[in-house]
Structure formats: C-alpha cells, structure tokens
Amino acid sequence: MGRPPCCDKEGVKKGPWTPEEDILLVSFIQEHGPGNWRAVPTNTGLLRCSKSCRLRWTNYLRPGIRRGNFTDHEEKMIIHLQALLGNRWAAIASYLPQRTDNDIKNYWNTHLKKKLNKIQSGAEGHSKDGSSSPSQSITRGQWERRLQTDIHMAKQALSEALSPEKLSNSGLSELKPSTGCLSNTKPAAQSSTYASSTENIARLLKGWVRNSPKSARSNSAITQNSLNNMSGTDSVSSEGTPSKANNGIEQSETFESLFGFESFDSSHSDTSQSMSPEASLFQDESKPLPLSLLENWLFDEGVSQGKEFLSDFSLDDNANFF
DNA sequence: AATTCAGTCAACCGCAGCTAA
C-alpha cells in the first residue's frame, strides 16, 4: 500500500557483478551501512534489484568472509551441523561466521554430499546381502544402531567443535586475522575475471570503520548483521553502534564472541521477528547456549520437520541416547 | 588443437514470515 515496488522487473540488470558495481555498492554501504536494501539501487544508481545487492554484499563483499579451501575442522563442523540441523544453511553458517550460507551450501552440495555418499556406499558394500537394495539390506535394528552411532558421533563432534579450547587449537585457529578483509585464498577459477577487483573492494573497505557508517540502522539491518552474517565483522554492532570489529581484523575475537553467543545479546531482542527459530531461541538465552538446549529444540521441532527418521526412534531411545 | 565432460560457485528464483500502510 503506497510503497514503492521492491524492484522493477524491467531495467534490472542480472548476472555477474562488475567491479564498478561493487564499488558503488561498497561505497554506499560504507556511508550508510548494510540494510535498507531497497534504497540501495535508487541511491547508487545501480541497475540491480535490492535483493541482488543484499546477496552480493552478504555473499561476497561483506568484510570478514573467508573464501576458498575449507579446513578439515570446518568440514567436520558442517557435516555434523548438517546432521543436526538439516539443510538450514543460515543456521549452520552462524557457527562458521567467516563462511556464508551460500558457500556452505555449495560446499555441501559439491563436496560433502559426494564424500558422504561414497562413505555410505562403501559401508553398504560391506553389508552385502545381495537380495535387495542396499537400503533394504540392513535390518531395522542394524539401521537404528547405526543411526544411533551416527547421532552420537555427531553430537560428540559438535560439542567438541563448539568447545572453546578446540576452537583455538583446531583448524579454526586459522581464522586468525588475515591481511585483508576479503579473502586472499580466492580460487584461481574466479581470479581471471574478478579476483583482482575484489582486492580493490577490500582496499575500499579498509577505511570503512574509520568512516563508520551512520549508526542508524533499521532493525532488519541489525537482524541481518547479527544473524545472517553473524560474523560480527560488519561495522554495526548490536545497538547499532560501530563495533570495534573492522573489516575482519577482529575475526578471532568475533569468533570467540560468536561461540560465546554474545552476538545474541539482549539488545537484539527487538529483532526476533525476523529470526529463525533457532536464532530466536539463542537470542533469548543471551549466554552460551548449552548443547542440550539446542538438541531439545531440535527434537521438539525435528520430529515434525524433516526429521522423520527420528520418529522411528522410540522416545525412550532418544531419552537414553541424549 | 579441438571437443567434451565434470566440478565449482556466483547469482537467480520462489517462497515464507514479518511489517508497514
């Protein structure tokens, strides 16, 4: 009612972003901070839909994004979190603040799925029964035991993964601040057309915090920063004040705070409407979320949502198991 | 050297939830 349309379908540019477009977008965000995406195309002159601008920012230009090779630890975390959370990439990404949900999703689809399939088919190859399909070849009991084992391992690995000592000692220690806010591990594949320009964008962003964006951020912007990105490397902290996080320089600190769930401090309480259920749950805690809470939540919701596999589990089994 | 194939990933699409008018 009376609102201008999000983006006109005609006259909207699609496809890969050019360095010039990125610069426009970054300069706008430098000035105004992320959020209010609707205003971006009109104010910058970009012939892009606001959605596209947001995506470009969150998946590519946002400071603190780590690109390229996933560490073993990250890989394990993704596998285990996926086992627990399902394809909730945004939720998973919140545990890996330097990775975008898109990246994690891509990595899952291109690497991990295959890897797991291989492992699975390898395992199935051992349990030969010959007469029926692999999935039918194991008895229900065997299947349940295997599932229990998997879940147990996932649970263990997740709690290990989320323990601070592990974080500092593990591959995640690689999350130490790097020289640039944008990745320097850009795969060669992309470098041909654009990698060098991301460096330029990175340079542009370096002065971002110094000229920190106007703190006035819409709730949605804060929500986006705190949840979608969760990196804390956006210049807008909770309460909309410039944080000391700057261009990914404070990444390890960010990581700490993430895993301490400090990002969900009470100042975000007004953003809960747009949060995912798990995010809302976390946010209400405003302190480290015990794994058991997460699990409880998962099982509260999980049975009804895509976790039907658990419904074959007796509740007693679950109770004993967890 | 040319062609085909497979892998990767940035970007788009459509939906759902929320909010403003």
Add this chain to the structure above:
DNA sequence: GTTAGCTGCGGTTGACTGAAT
C-alpha cells in the same frame, strides 16, 4: 483486519574453468 512490500532463506541454475579424451 487486509493488503502489499521487504527481507531472509533454501533450492536451483547457468556460466566459467580445468581435466580428460
């Protein structure tokens, strides 16, 4: 209370690249 817009999310697509033939 209703409608329409905004944002976020997950699934999917398609362009690009390198390897294989």
